[in-house]
Amino acid sequence: MAFRRRAARRRIPPLLVLVVLALTTWYLVLPPESPVVLALHFNAWRVRHALGLEGMASWTEDGGGGQGRGGGGGGKYPVHIPSEVGCLIKTGYGTRHRVREQLRAFAVQGGLLGDEGRDFLVVGDWAYKRGGSKPDGRHERRSSKQDGQGQEAEQEKEPQKETDKDLGVEQIHDVVGLVMDSDMGRAWAEHDRFGKYRSLRGAVDAGDEAKAEHLGRKYGWELDALKFIKGMDMAYRRMPHKKWYMILDDDTFVVRSSLQALLRTLDPARPAYLGNSVGDYRARFAHGGSAVLVSGAAMKMLFAGGRPDLVSEAYARSLDETWGDRLVATTLQRLGVYIAEPYSSFFNGETPAQTRIRPERACLPIVSFHGLREPGAMLALGEALRRTSRDDDDDDDDSSSDHDRTHKKDDKPLLWGQLWDLFAQHPLHTYAAQQPPFRPGDHVGPGHDDDPDMTTWKAVHSADHCRRKCTARSACLAWSFHPHTRECRTSPWVIAGPAEAEADTSTAAAGTTSAVLSGVNWATAKSILRECR
Secondary structure, three states: OHHHHHHHHHHHHHHHHHHHHHHHHHHHHOOOOOHHHHHHHHHHHHHHHHOOOOOOHHHHHHHOOOOOOOOOOOOOOOOOHHHHEEEEEEOOHHHOOHHHHHHHHHHHHOOOOOOEOOOEEEEEOOOOOOOOOOOOOOOOOEEEEEOOOOEEEEEOOOOOOOOHHHHOOOOEEEHHHHHHHOHHHHHOOOOHHHHHHHHHHHHHHOOOHHHHHHHHHHHHHHHHOOHHHHHHHHHHHHOOOOOEEEEEEOOEEEOHHHHHHHHOOOOOOOOOEEOOEEOOHHHOEEOHHHOEEEEHHHHHHHHHOOOHHHHHHHHHHHOOOOOHHHHHHHHHHOOOOOOOHHHHHHOOOOOHHHOOEOHHHOOOEOOEEEOOOOOOHHHHHHHHHHHHHHHHOOOOOOOOOHHHHHOOOOOOOOEHHHHHHHHOOOOHHHHOOOOOOOEEOOOOOOOOOOOOOOEEEOOOOOHHHHHHHHHOOOOOOEEEEEOOOOEEEEEOOEOOOOOOOOOOHHHHHHOOOOOOEEEEOHHHHHHHHHOOO
16 A cells, blocks of 8 residues: 555656646747736736835836936936937827927927937827818908909918917828728728718818817727827837837826936837736736837837738727727737836826825836826926926036036936925925814825725714824825715825815814815825935
8 A cells, every 4th residue: 555655656746747848838839918828927927026026126226226216327228318219199180289288398308309200200190181271161262353454463361271380290190091091991991980080081171170179089089099000110110220119198298317217227129018007917008198118129029020910900900999008018919028017107197286106106216197188287397397307406517508407317217206295285294283274185186986095984073083094094195084075085195186276274174164175194104205305
């Protein structure tokens, strides 16, 4: 009996080896976009992250250069952003007027964009008809009359025709039209999305601006899905040999110093795809509004790697894809290029006032903001960051030019933890009192009842009771209380909150105001937000 047990034990290792070899072989022959491969890839990252084997601490200590405040001057891979990062800006007819302010804001900040056509492109879902009708459909009209001594021509003055230059660029490239003109587009000419594009283009060509505006806003989201792959293809063809390529919406702002700090730690010769990762394991993708980065190596694999079938298939899938940014991910997955999860924490999809500042991100650079749609918002952000850059450089040589100071080699990145000082209505120390009257506002921000990180209580007696619920939890950073509904919400993040008029503090103290009251957990927030200064 003992002999048989020993023999069985001797047979187990070879059997185990065979099983492992069989599973490994099976895994290796699966296509890179297989759900099994995607699930293993995603969950392997989650395990490494949970064990602390992969995270942002290593970036701050090693990759970021270790110069404090995120290490602005380190990194193995120097990059000159204006000339070595090709930028693709997406807009639509309904939002086209954002582009001018976006470009002005980038210019105010300095050092992000190079020359149009050589370093950045703007793509959209329409093109102006050269030499065609005016925005309101009126054409030049002439009349003449005989007065007995000759003819006198009278020319009716007409409104100025809008051009690409009025939007701040030399040309907006109609990439949706290019998709429709492709072999795939001709094969699918009757597809519903192409019909919507033809309606929009017809209104633009006819000069019916009101109708074009309506259609642009109505169909813009669907047509946006067709811009991504064709826009990337155009960017690669017209701007070859860039180290990196960046995709932006027309309401996205990029912090140049933070982008540079990040890219200095990454090898552009390796296929890479970065951004604010969202979605489940089957299609983890970089949120387009938060800015998307693709290395030159990955772009070469896609557009010059001998796989035109992938590009053609992506064009076809764009006709039914809801989100074009997800299409980028699923296309790159077929090449074995997956989103780099550890770098998601650098990207942000909110406005400065609504950005959630979390403890684990406080010392990391923040690369992007999104949703800057109100007139003046983008430019105001550019001005604020320029002032911050100048404050950081107060000890520089006074003889240095603004250009030198803005683009100096060790320019410090903007950190998540600095957002309160830049954008909050009140200094952090004003929340130290932790007693009524409490200030109106909302430092928790919008959320859903099913948000796993937000805690909501009903029928809370007062704002002070809500505050105490927050301070009793070390992980709580902010609280908000609605006197009318008596709802209390707490969160492990804090937002600067929108700048809004002060309510009367005496009525707030008496509890008679209907304004939302809010505060921060001073004991926790002060150490987190000041840690990296």
